[in-house]
Amino acid sequence: QKEVEQDPGPLSVPEGAIVSLNCTYSNSAFQYFMWYRQYSRKGPELLMYTYSSGNKEDGRFTAQVDKSSKYISLFIRDSQPSDSATYLCAMSGPRNAGGTSYGKLTFGQGTILTVHP
Amino acid sequence: KAGVTQTPRYLIKTRGQQVTLSCSPISGHRSVSWYQQTPGQGLQFLFEYFSETQRNKGNFPGRFSGRQFSNSRSEMNVSTLELGDSALYLCASSLLFGGGNEQYFGPGTRLTVT
Numbered sequence: 001q002k003e004v005e006q007d008p009g010p011l012s013v014p015e016g017a018i019v020s021l022n023c024t025y026s027n028s029a030f031q032y033f034m035w036y037r038q039y040s041r042k043g044p045e046l047l048m049y050t051y052s053s054g055n056k057e058d059g060r061f062t063a064q065v066d067k068s069s070k071y072i073s074l075f076i077r078d079s080q081p082s083d084s085a086t087y088l089c090a091m092s093g094p095r096n097a098g099g100t101s102y103g104k105l106t107f108g109q110g111t112i113l114t115v116h117p
Numbered sequence: 118k119a120g121v122t123q124t125p126r127y128l129i130k131t132r133g134q135q136v137t138l139s140c141s142p143i144s145g146h147r148s149v150s151w152y153q154q155t156p157g158q159g160l161q162f163l164f165e166y167f168s169e170t171q172r173n174k175g176n177f178p179g180r181f182s183g184r185q186f187s188n189s190r191s192e193m194n195v196s197t198l199e200l201g202d203s204a205l206y207l208c209a210s211s212l213l214f215g216g217g218n219e220q221y222f223g224p225g226t227r228l229t230v231t
Binding site: 034036041042043044045046049088090104105106107108109110 | 150160165209219222223224227
């Protein structure tokens with residue numbers, strides 16, 4: 001079983017819809033949670049960065065972390081065709097954890113999102 | 118501020134050859150991590166360097182190696198290439214090493230092994 005599970009989709013929504021993307025994880029040591037957006041043939045772009053549980057909002061994007069359920073979400077409001085991309089969740093362990101928890105990011109498989117006009 | 122740059126962007130090699138990929142981090146960033154991305158396995162961590170020292174290593178064979186220079190630029194090397202090494206190799210930079218640091222990715226080097 002993978003440490004981070006993410007439904008690969010594909011997910012297709014009409015322009016203006018609210019998109020919900022989710023990941024579950026099994027490693028309770030994860031404390032930092034990120035969402036990346038990756039366009040075709042490009043590198044991942046950092047969208048959201050959160051620490052521990054809670055919500056964070058940035059424009060049309062809201063990230064939620066529920067550590068008790070080991071579940072994270074990304075919501076995209078008023079989705080646009082330019083949001084069409086693969087969305088990757090990523091997480092890492094605590095600072096100065098030693099061992100194998102340094103800067104290593106563990107990624108989900110990515111969800112392919114298409115927003116059609 | 119310029120982003121992470123990787124060279125070359127595309128490479129075609131044959132089995133048994135070796136390859137060296139280069140990464141220049143964002144100015145001021147001192148940590149560089151490397152990842153391999155394939156359709157089947159997704160993004161997998163290769164190794165992380167900080168202050169010219171490897172700080173962490175993923176579960177890849179010894180054919181995969183790397184180094185970091187005093188200016189924080191990094192290279193990774195793959196020897197005795199196999200067909201399964203065909204992938205997008207991504208470099209990410211961050212200010213420091215350790216969990217929780219925001220990592221910014223370059224555009225990647227697409228390696229094809231024939």
